[in-house]
Amino acid sequence: MSEPTLPDGVERREIAGEERLATRGEPVYGEPTADGWRAWDPERSKLGGMLELGLETGLTGGETVLYLGAASGTTVSHVADFAGPTYAVEFAPRPARDLLDAAAPRDRLFPLLKDARKPETYAHVVERDVDAVVQDVATRGQAEVAARNARFLADDGRLLLAIKARSEDVTAAPEAVFEGALDRLREAYEIVETRRLDRFHEDHLGVVATPK
């Protein structure tokens, strides 16, 4: 848990008697707050888990971010708190309704009801050379989704990916699923670091990668 890896705008704050990851912004999902800081629960957020475990995310604060699989906006609202322009892609209408609420008070968080498997349906909105692509989609073919979205990333940008083993194959061993996904990923990316997120998310692999 190396302290320096936290981006600007993400801090460990004492909230409700506990030291917790936090960002500054409007509360979204009933999370505990203190002095304008809102606790970022690593058990509810893959990216929060990656930061808590000390992965080298390369995030420094203020960057442009493409977030795939924004769901109700739990994690992406924290990202928008410390990052610059943040594009939030979500495919299902029900969570997207909550995402709209999370995005409303954040003027550089852009909600998009789009399918992350079809980047051409939002490439006319999302700019190129974003500094980070964050991906948390629970569908089969997660590595394929990441590969297709490599076109948005700057040459020195980072892919921050959480692979959910059960979304690929419920019966196979997670290790085998991760290996297969990483093989596909290597066609478009260079893997910088991988780490199991099991402490917070069972059978998930956190991946940091940079475009080839």
Place this chain on the structure above:
Amino acid sequence: MSDTDAGPDASAASDGGEGWFEALPSGATEDTDTESDAAARAAARVREGTAASPADWPVRAVESGFAAGADEYYDRLKAAATRATREAVRERERADDAQLIHAVRAMDDAERTANELAERAVEWAGSLFDEVEPGIEGARAVAAREPESEVERRAVSLAARAAELDDERAELAETIGRTAPAVAPNLSEMAGPELAARLIALAGGLESLAKKPSGTVQVLGAEDALFAHLSGRAPSPKHGIIYTHEYVRGTRPADRGSAARALAGKLTLAARADHYAGERRSQLHADLRERMATIRARADTDEPDAAEADDE
């Protein structure tokens, strides 16, 4: 940050397509009364536009005069993206489960009332005309007659109402057939639109169906039998409304409990996929087909003792 750095190649835009703001009027030159039209067009472009590859849109927007600077560009993007997403969400949700529940209940009411009215009409008509057939078809035949007296006119008119109500029932069924797959794609594919709508109606909504354990889904619609069982007066029901599914009804009685249990299990997963993810899960359907093939294969080997013995 890539928003304001107008690098040397910033204007050398990729030819992958046009940005969402292109072909839109710039804010500065438009009259105020067309502002809402412009906002609607911008939202439509966000929703419907495509591009093969991204470009440095903020820079291109400023160069083309769409916005004075990156800040103004992002403000306008925020407005357009929010509006586009809100519209798309509303549209996809309008075909929502509450509407489906109304439709399936209205269909049941129309059917029951049509039958009752038809019965009354043909009974009356039977005392006035020769050769009156029973049921809705009988009522349709009566409705086509030329009445020759005051009472005949009333009986024929009543039969016509019954026939119209039956038409309404058919149209409601068609509406359910169109909307159920939009509301619950996996459930509708697995159960058929009508049974999917009935399950959602019995549970009180897609969300509550998604939260029910599969054992409850298995006996939805068999509440009377379930409570008779719970008070010790009857054996436990094997199936509720899902009995209407071919997988249950078309399985030999000895294996129906297994079939109902397998079907209910997958229907529950389908409802959860529909509620929480909203996308098609082909694996789910393949799994059920495989499981049903296994259960039905028991009839070929024909070991009656084994039929109910193993659960999975």
